[in-house]
Amino acid sequence: MEIKKEEFGTLETGEKISKYKLITPKIQVNVLDYGGIITEIYAPDKEGKKENVVLGFDNLANYEQKSPYFGAIIGRNAGRIEGAEFKLNGQAYNLTANDGENNLHSGPHGLDKRVWEVTEIESGIELEYCSPHLEGGFPGTIDFTVRYLLEGNKLIIEYEGQADRETIINLTNHSYFNLSGGFKRDILEHKLKIKAEQFLCLDQNSIPTGEIRRVNGTPFDFRNFKSVGQEIDSDYRQLEFTDGYDHPLILEEAEENIALKDEKSGRILKISTDQAVVVFYSGNKLGTEGKLNVGRESKPRLGLCLETQDYPNAVNEPNFPTKVYNQDKKYKAKTEYEFAVNKK
Secondary structure, eight states, rough: OOOEEEEEEOOSSEEEEEEEEEESSEEEEEESTTTTTTEEEEEEEETTOOEEOBOOOSSSHHHTOOSSSSSSSSSOOOEEEEEEEEEEETTEEEEOOOBBBBBTSTTTTTTSSSSSSSEETTTTEEEEEETTGGGGGGSSSSEEEEEEEEEETTTEEEEEEEESSOOOOOOOOOOOTTTTSSOOOOEEEEEEEOOOEEEEEEOOOOEEEEEEEOOTTTTTTOOOEEESSSSOOOOHHHHHHHHHEEEEEEEEEOOOOOEEETTTTTTTEEEEEEEEEEEOOTTTTTOSSSBBBSOOOOOTTEEEEEEEEOOOGGGOOTTOOOOOBTTTBOOOEEEEEEEOOOOO
16 A cells, blocks of 8 residues: 655644545545545546545635535544533533534534644554543543554544543544545435434434434335435425434444445445444535535535444433443444445
């Protein structure tokens, strides 16, 4: 594997940001040390043509000012925390409300806005960031490590967090996939399969209500391949709340949890994870970001997210398992993205 480093831009703070290009004969993944952002993934189509399959920008200013978390490491806590507050061991912690009254993706200065220290390792890069006690309102000093590893046609993301006291941690990657290559088409004709028998219901503010509903007979049944657009505009209240899909599905334990394919290009993405849920977001709110890094204008449903993570808002929801980490219990998570091609 080859790694190339180049300057990408300068933050408003004056800090210089670099892009790391991880290259194998089969795929290429480009990553910034700002937010651990994946700016591009080049994967071949059925004709062997490599094109970018994730949404992103070609300049740093847009990532600072306009980005809907394109490709970033999300944390300390992925998803929404109701009322921008939670209690742990009887102690209340107040967070920044940046989504109405709620805290989304840890507020306006989460891990997606931090500069990470990067080390080149044998199969990719290792990113490190120390988040101090009460950064963003969250308890505990945490040493975070995220690795981007390439093995053939696979991108492997490993997450670790070592805290010095009890705290909550829930990380994910927020890449928006579009397997058409160069965003030629939206994602409504992409076919998706998720091994999930149940999903989490949301309220009008996209906070999980605590109700776990079976997918049978609902638009959330992706147990077999189904086009994303087939039922996205159905008369179903859960979809009306979010203008499409933006829900956590509870994953069944399986070697391959999720698969996405674009039949016109032949590209296939297979995802395997050790996480409990995947938040499937169909890009309903996209469209205000302007031009993307292939020169096309952003628009709703141009990309979709498959955010592997733990239960969102679990710390405030007694129906969900809450995981607490401390100096004796380290946070670990792993997700693999395998890119394949159907040449027929």
